[in-house]
Structures are given as structure tokens and as C-alpha cells.
Amino acid sequence: AQSVAQPEDQVNVAEGNPLTVKCTYSVSGNPYLFWYVQYPNRGLQFLLKYITGDNLVKGSYGFEAEFNKSQTSFHLKKPSALVSDSALYFCAVDTGGFKTIFGAGTRLFVKA
Amino acid sequence: DVKVTQSSRYLVKRTGEKVFLECVQDMDHENMFWYRQDPGLGLRLIYFSYDVKMKEKGDIPEGYSVSREKKERFSLILESASTNQTSMYLCASRSIGSYEQYFGPGTRLTVT
Numbered sequence: 001a002q003s004v005a006q007p008e009d010q011v012n013v014a015e016g017n018p019l020t021v022k023c024t025y026s027v028s029g030n031p032y033l034f035w036y037v038q039y040p041n042r043g044l045q046f047l048l049k050y051i052t053g054d055n056l057v058k059g060s061y062g063f064e065a066e067f068n069k070s071q072t073s074f075h076l077k078k079p080s081a082l083v084s085d086s087a088l089y090f091c092a093v094d095t096g097g098f099k100t101i102f103g104a105g106t107r108l109f110v111k112a
Numbered sequence: 113d114v115k116v117t118q119s120s121r122y123l124v125k126r127t128g129e130k131v132f133l134e135c136v137q138d139m140d141h142e143n144m145f146w147y148r149q150d151p152g153l154g155l156r157l158i159y160f161s162y163d164v165k166m167k168e169k170g171d172i173p174e175g176y177s178v179s180r181e182k183k184e185r186f187s188l189i190l191e192s193a194s195t196n197q198t199s200m201y202l203c204a205s206r207s208i209g210s211y212e213q214y215f216g217p218g219t220r221l222t223v224t
Contacts, residue, residue, distance in 0.1 A: 034211070034212060041121075041217075041218075042217055042218070043116070043202055043215035043216050043218050044155075044204075044213075046212040049211060051211060090154060090155070094211055098143065098160050098162060098168065099170065100213065105152075105154055
């Protein structure tokens with residue numbers, strides 16, 4: 001079965017430190033990979049995507065993610081965390097059809 | 113600026129009531145989606161529509177139906193609300209040829 005795993009329910013990081021939110025996937029074929037962010041009482045916002053090409057993709061708000069085909073991972077990173085980055089982050093995978101598979105979400109908490 | 117709106121932010125209904133959730137997008141997107149979001153489960157697809165009057169079941173369609181009479185509007189209907197349908201409902205839209213989805217702010221439905 002196709003799936004997306006976000007192994008950490010919560011990630012805690014101090015402001016100014018680098019952050020990583022992990023995502024691994026199990027899908028057949030070539031996946032399209034996404035990160036979305038959800039701020040309190042809001043819908044999801046698109047952050048970045050990998051479709052093809054360079055394994056390192058850059059997105060909104062200084063976030064980037066690295067596609068690793070051999071490890072089937074797509075970890076979200078940011079060199080220097082801000083308190084305002086505190087939110088719920090979702091990794092998602094699309095195999096080119098209409099169904100997108102979402103991970104369970106990781107809550108990022110950035111402490112000042 | 114892209115915009116997806118949902119008819120209500122918060123809704124409280126009684127068991128057995130018929131419930132309508134409406135979603136409108138102003139981006140002329142062909143594809144529209146309804147998800148429910150539950151803690152620890154991520155987003156699960158209820159129904160999607162790839163064009164006007166066209167609809168397909170997602171992963172958890174039981175107890176729900178949808179309607180898409182106009183391109184910009186996608187409605188989710190709970191025929192007879194039950195307490196296990198208490199959840200956050202998110203609508204999204206997407207353009208053909210694009211992969212990222214644009215989400216509305218969500219409707220938090222409580223069924224008592």
C-alpha cells in the first residue's frame with residue numbers, strides 16, 4: 001500500500017538553530033512530493049514541491065527540501081528557525097493521478 | 113491572489129441532520145477536493161471532482177455525497193450526520209497540469 005510517514009509527532013528547536021522535519025514515502029512509480037504548512041485555525045498552505053530535476057528544492061519562507069530516491073525521503077529543512085515557523089507541517093505524495101497521500105503531520109515548535 | 117472560501121468556519125449540528133458544506137474557488141481550477149482532517153491521521157480524501165458535474169469517490173466516501181453544478185463551487189453533503197463525522201473539513205482546488213493544491217480555511221464541524 002502507498003503511504004507517507006512522518007516519524008516525529010513534534011519537533012522542538014531553538015530560534016536561530018537549523019531545523020529538519022522528516023518524511024519518508026512508499027509509492028510505486030515516480031512520485032511528486034510536497035510540503036504544506038498549517039497555521040492555527042487556517043487551511044494548508046503550499047510550501048514547496050519536487051517533480052523532477054535538482055534534488056534540492058527551495059520554497060516559501062526560506063524552507064528547502066531534499067529528495068533522496070535511494071532512501072525514499074523528502075526531508076524539510078531551514079537553516080535558521082524563527083518563532084513564527086511554529087506550525088503543523090504535512091508531507092504529501094502524488095503519483096500523477098487525483099489522489100494525494102498526506103502524512104499524519106509534524107508539529108514544529110520553535111522556542112525563543 | 114488565489115482564494116478558496118468555505119461557507120462556515122464553525123458548525124454545530126445534531127445527529128441525523130442533513131449538513132451542507134460549501135466551497136468556492138475563484139481561480140478557474142478544474143479539480144476540486146474535499147478532505148477531512150483528524151489528529152494523527154493527516155488528511156483523508158472524501159471525494160474529488162475533476163470537472164463540472166464529474167465526481168469520484170476518495171478513500172472515505174461513506175456517509176457523504178457531493179455536488180458540482182458550477183466550476184467554482186463544490187459542495188459536500190452529509191446526508192444524516194453522525195457523531196463520528198465530527199471533524200475538520202478542508203476543501204482544496206487545483207489546476208490541470210499543476211500539482212499543488214490550494215486550500216480553504218476549513219470548517220470545524222461538531223455533531224452532537
